[in-house]
Amino acid sequence: MSASLDRRLHAYRPDLADIRLKGQVEAEGYAASRPARLIVPVADIRPRPDLAAGIDTQALFGETLAVFDRSGGWAWVQLDADGYVGYLPEEAIADGAGAATHGVSVPRSFVYPGADLRFPRRHALSMGSRVTVTGTAETRGTRYALLEDGSAMIAAHLRPLGEALAADAVAVATLFLNTPYLWGGRSGFGIDCSGLVQMALAQTGKSAPRDSDMQAASLGSLIDRDDLRRGDLVFWKGHAGLAEDANTLLHASGGTMTVTREPLEAAIDRIARLYGPPTCYRRP
Structure with a gap:
């Protein structure tokens, strides 16, 4: 069974x-x-x-x-x-599940021991991380969100949970340009192709499965190559990317080992030599 x-x-x-x-x-x-x-x-x-x-x-x-x-x-x-x-x-x-109130809305942001960017940072958090904000403070004109353990983050780098960062997943994906490629990664420190798709959609309020085969099987509806437009998804066997427009692909590429912008036809030709042509196009 x-x-x-x-x-x-x-x-x-x-x-x-x-x-x-x-x-x-x-x-x-x-x-x-x-x-x-x-x-x-x-x-x-x-x-x-x-x-x-x-x-x-x-x-x-x-x-x-x-x-x-x-x-x-x-x-x-x-x-x-x-x-x-x-x-x-x-x-x-x-x-325990905790009581997070906000999500990180930039690819990477520092956590400080207090409300001052001159303090040595404790660590960094990726977009998609969740924190509990208990108050705010301002130091030399910069506004900080105060966290439950007494640490602080730049307030402009956070959004209330449930509030979309953007209406356009492509706008989110472009924030990750030049982020290192990491197999299995789904953070601003390293991300893979399906992780980029999942992250970009999540920040627009849309959920997506984790792996490219799951996404290709279930996200949105199938479309033809000729109908491709901004925000649509292109899938290969084991790979995924977002159409910036009908002729341009944004994807976490094992070829450049970064999130990159590439002419779609060039990507299709290059990937075909190893993995064949695209398996489908979908509109989420």
């Missing part, structure tokens, strides 16, 4: 499974999840509890997740945002 379920989106293994899957998969035991939140800037999600395993995706600060098991310093989790299942270091999470 379990062979029909995608392990990326369903928590099951021979010894343990999500209790919601009882009757659909066979396991030695079943567990209800417990809520948790990420407390580090970025955590890699891996297919097994092994630092040598490749990165499937990432979780960002303040994001919530469901925990099914903790063992050997690892937590087996499912991300609330897109349902992805995998392992991350147990020290990266804290119990």
Whole structure:
């Protein structure tokens, strides 16, 4: 029965499974999840509890997740945002969903120990991270958001949760130009092709699956190449990008190892030599 379920989106293994899957998969035991939140800037999600395993995706600060098991310093989790299942270091999470109020709305922003940009920064957070704002302050004309632990961020770099950054996903994607390509990445510090699509859509208030095959199978509606316009999506086997216009592609490219802008036909010709032509075009 379990062979029909995608392990990326369903928590099951021979010894343990999500209790919601009882009757659909066979396991030695079943567990209800417990809520948790990420407390580090970025955590890699891996297919097994092994630092040598490749990165499937990432979780960002303040994001919530469901925990099914903790063992050997690892937590087996499912991300609330897109349902992805995998392992991350147990020290990266804290119990409880928290009460985040704002999301980071620029590709990267610093967290300071107080409301002064001259203070040494504590760390940086990516777009999509979630924080709890408890107040505001102003220092030398710069307005800061004060966070629950006493730290501060530039207020203009945050938006209330639920408030879209832009109506246009392409405008969001262009903010990531020259960001390094990272397989499995979905942050302003490193991002892959489907991560860029997911992030750009999320900041316009639209949810999207994590991986390119999931996106190609479900996002929006199929269109013809001749109908392509700004904001549409182009998919290859294992790759995705956003149309800036009918002739220009924005994508996290393994060719340049950055988020790049490229003539669409040039991208089609170059990618075809390795992976074939586009498999579909979709309008989200």
